[in-house]
Amino acid sequence: MGKNKKKPWDENWESISEKIGKGGQGETSLVKPKNDSFSPGEYVLKILHKQKDYERRARMSREVNNLKTFRNPGIPKLIDSNYDSFEDLNIPLYMVIEFIEGSTLEKFITDRGVIDIFDAVKFTVKLLDIV
Structure with missing residues (x-):
């Protein structure tokens, strides 16, 4: 992924902070929607590390599926993702989840x-x- 190359999340999301977290699976930053497709507010964008690693891509796909299933105020709601593209190693994976203050x-x-x-x-x- 080059610096100037358009990324899949760029279409709907605008960064409002630098990295807020980093783990073994990915990096997170705060974003806001660019259009009316999503409610106004702050959300968390998670971008997968090691985009070419099939096992990590499959793990992120499972994480997104779990977030789609769970309903609890302590678990952020899934807002957006391209997890269904996890088998295409040329498409960078991301997810956007609800931002829970705390x-x-x-x-x-x-x-x-x-x-x-x-x-x-x-x-x-x-x-x-x-x-």
């Missing part, structure tokens, strides 16, 4: 240090509700 567990622990038993129980209960 802190990560990592940031919470970094800011507060070791969490006490009561906070650990609250987190566990929330996670159980999501799962």
